[in-house]
Amino acid sequence: MKNPTILQFFHWYYPEGGKLWPEATERAQHLADIGVTAVWLPPACKGASGGYSVGYDTYDLFDLGEFDQKGTRATKYGDKEALLQAVSTLREKGVQVLMDVVFNHKIGADEKERVSVRPVDPDNRNNISCEVIEGLAYTRFTFDAREGKYSKFIWDFKCFSGVDYLEDPDMHGVFKIVNDYGDDGWNDEVDDELGNFDYLMGANIEIRNLAVQEELKYWGRWLLENVPCDGFRLDAVKHIPAWFFKDWLEHVREEASQDLLVIAEYWSPDLEKLQQYIDRVEGKLMLFDVPLHFNFHTASNQGAEYDLTKIFAGTLTAVDPLHSVTIVANHDTQPLQALEAPVEHWFKPLAYALILLREQGVPCVFYPDLFGASYEDEGGDGGMYQIDMPIVAGLETLIKAREHFAHGAQTDYFDDANCIAFVRAGIEGAPGCVVVLSNGAENAKTVALGEGFEHKKFRDYLGNREDIPQADEHGNVTLPVKEGSVSVWILEDVL
Known part of the structure; x- marks a missing residue:
């Protein structure tokens, strides 16, 4: 079974004109090939701003680009036919589809x-x-x-x-x-x-209105029938009573012919609040690990002053990994958005290595980091800004590395504030790897791999280092990493 890897297949400034659904259809095979197992699509319903709507100004839940409302038949992302084609193609290629649910307003x-x-x-x-x-x-x-x-x-x-x-x-x-x-x-x-x-x-x-509750439950059944998907991303759940989503999920899961992957957005860096919410919904969904995102944001701004051994401190991934979805960025945190807290570009390869190659949590990759993005918008000070979000170097390779090498028991070498490492031991038929990260100067980490690794040679799967380190007679090997970088070391003769 593949390691689960989610891709958020949009960003706030994705161009209008009905391009997203066809792009999802076109990229489906490639996403499956590199190891993406699920795609989170933006809200497919008609928004109040019609063809310009990102989808979170919800107008009509039942209009998926079918009716001439708010000045357009299609949504920003395309018409209903293109949506259904995208969903069908993704699922045919083995990529699950998560639909965005906006119930707050x-x-x-x-x-x-x-x-x-x-x-x-x-x-x-x-x-x-x-x-x-x-x-x-x-x-x-x-x-x-x-x-x-x-x-x-x-x-x-x-x-x-x-x-x-x-x-x-x-x-x-x-x-x-x-x-x-x-x-x-x-x-x-x-x-x-x-x-x-x-x-x-x-x-x-008003969720306390029973007629509203029944209409939203009916819509959930209707969506599963009309857009055969594999789960949901729930928007803004911190503003909606937890008891409602517990009941709603019980209802739609009874109607579904399969298990549903459900991820909720409770945007708070307060770990205690995230844990409280999971308890209130009786563990029926996963949450984005917002505290971890903020750790990445802080680490990327502090550079070598940040203690990498604390990168998972106070995070959902550390205390409840089974309910944690890990992110580096999303549409709300990207530059010029309301929750702007971008992770600096130099640190993104390190952050992605930490969510893609470890045991804990399910990673969610952000569209601009994989495909790039460029846009212009007004900032909080009233000025206009041109934003360029280049592709994160090595991200596609890291996603492939998750599929091929993120297997087996994990051993951490979190013993240096500026250079940490972890080992994935591998399992039968699936090799492991050693990941070394530095947020400061060029560095190295010695790891004890033991029996079976005596005199074995290693290479950096990311290609950031050209060295070919060799283990000693005890299976110990010293693996280098460049300044402010990450290397994924695998056996030289693998792949």
Whole structure:
């Protein structure tokens, strides 16, 4: 069985024009050949900004590029036919497909409704005013172009718990909708940032409404029937009550004809919060290891001042690897995005080696790091910036190395702040490797491989070193690494 390797097959600034789904079809065979086992696709549903929507401004869950809504039939990534072709081709090549699920909010309502709301302190969401204000809110979603196909459900103000904008009077802020569900406050089992982080943006979906729960469960069944996929990436779960996703996953898994891989985005560097969430959903999903990403970010900025022996300190991968998905970057952390925390380019090969070649965690590779990206956007200071994200040198080779050499027991040599190593011992029929990393000067690590490795010669699979080190009569070998670099040492006669 192949080591699982996920690829996030998009980034925030991927070009519009219906290019992504055809690209996924075109690259399917190559991805399978290099060792990618699953692809995470962006939200396929129609967003409020139509053909420009990245997918997280969710408008109509049932429109996968089929209906003329928001000024376009196709989404930014292509029409429904191209989506289904991409999914079919990927799966035919043995690459699983994960669909992105955005349940927190809706944007782009078809009609306004007069609603009663109570103002909320944006810095402490538990501080909800007793004052009731009436105004017009964008809370009625009728999807007229779809004409009830797939679902006749109409979303109105009773389906939402809060909004950030009112008309008549014209007001911006955070407003708690007065309706039959939770009028005394927000949902529980959400993140406690800002007191209670139930509300994020747009028309915030009210999960306590049973009709909403049933519609979202129905959509899950519908998606599995219409887009035969292998799992989900769940967006913004820190803003959605954990009990809902526990129930939702139980429901869709009962309907699926196979096990489903489910990864949730709980964006917090606080390990305790990630562990609490996993407990609340009874371990029914995996989480991205956000603390590890921030360790990579810090290490890449501090250079040789960072202690590499602490790279996994405080991470989900260290304490609960079975529920950990490891990342170096994603669409939210890339430059000019809201959660911008990029890993400096020089450190990315080291970071990818640490997530691709170790036992713990399931790695997720980011599209620009494998294929490159270039874009322009406005920064927080109002200036325009040109961003170039070049391909990470050796990344494709590291993905191949995961398939071929990341096997067997792992032994760590985390004994030097600036040079660490680990050994994968290999298993019968699948060789191992020795990975050596330096965040400072050129260095070397002596590892004890023991019986069977006496006088064996080694070469760097990445080609960063041209040396051919040789083990001594006891199977001990000293393996070098260049300054600020990584080498993956394998037996000279392998492959």
